[in-house]
């Protein structure tokens with residue numbers, strides 16, 4: 275089936291959903307979509323609604339999937355308020371609304387968004403900083419790394435090591451540590467160990483991505499004496515849950 279045929283078959287929002295979308299959401303045009311690997315897309319959005327926005331690193335955008343009020347959450351990598359432009363890095367994990375939306379996106383498409391809105395509380399995020407996450411955290415990693423004073427150490431659990439390394443190198447994060455995700459979570463000991471190895475006095479930690487991995491690393495950090503004032507955590511997804519956030 276062609277992309278356009280596929281899109282014609284998507285159910286359209288009903289009257290109530292359309293009205294709510296008009297009230298609360300704002301339009302953006304897809305300025306560019308770059309397929310930087312099989313499962314990752316760099317997406318540039320532009321439009322007047324993105325101009326003069328006071329964006330902070332770590333905030334989220336909620337994007338309507340075009341059917342009813344279903345939305346999915348992505349993290350701006352950067353924001354140019356003067357020209358009204360932002361960039362997302364989206365991971366397509368499988369057959370679900372967000373992944374399908376990303377896969378079907380073409381330059382010139384329109385979308386509706388809410389935000390940017392607060393997600394991770396940026397206050398108190400200080401260097402030295404360690405970010406633990408996964409494929410869904412690459413955009414946040416890029417945004418945090420662009421803040422000169424932060425320069426975080428990056429540690430990710432990922433499904434496809436070669437693909438993730440190539441994407442990370444492509445966005446200038448080639449120094450990141452990537453750890454292969456095991457289906458039984460046997461890798462979490464090594465992942466937590468890699469994070470805890472940095473747990474000396476004064477180091478701050480940001481944990482994002484898969485809920486169970488965050489919990490595991492969080493416990494290991496606490497056991498190593500890292501208090502909550504030095505940790506920020508935000509689950510981006512969990513198996514069996516949809517559209518977390």
Ligand SMILES: Cc1cc2nc3c(=O)[nH]c(=O)nc-3n(C[C@H](O)[C@H](O)[C@H](O)COP(=O)(O)OP(=O)(O)OC[C@H]3O[C@@H](n4cnc5c(N)ncnc54)[C@H](O)[C@@H]3O)c2cc1C
Pocket residue numbers: 334346347348349350362363364365366367368370371372373374393409410411413414508509510511512513514515516517518519
């Ligand atoms: C604050 C915030 C910021 C985020 N930023 C980004 C971002 O910048 N880039 C990005 O790609 N994602 C990001 N995410 C994660 C993204 O919103 C989720 O992965 C979302 O679930 C994807 O929607 P979906 O419709 O594809 O899957 P859903 O319909 O939401 O989920 C269906 C099922 O797919 C599985 N699933 C969901 N996500 C994943 C995954 N990543 N890997 C493997 N299985 C999964 C789960 O079992 C889930 O039950 C962010 C999430 C939050 C809360």
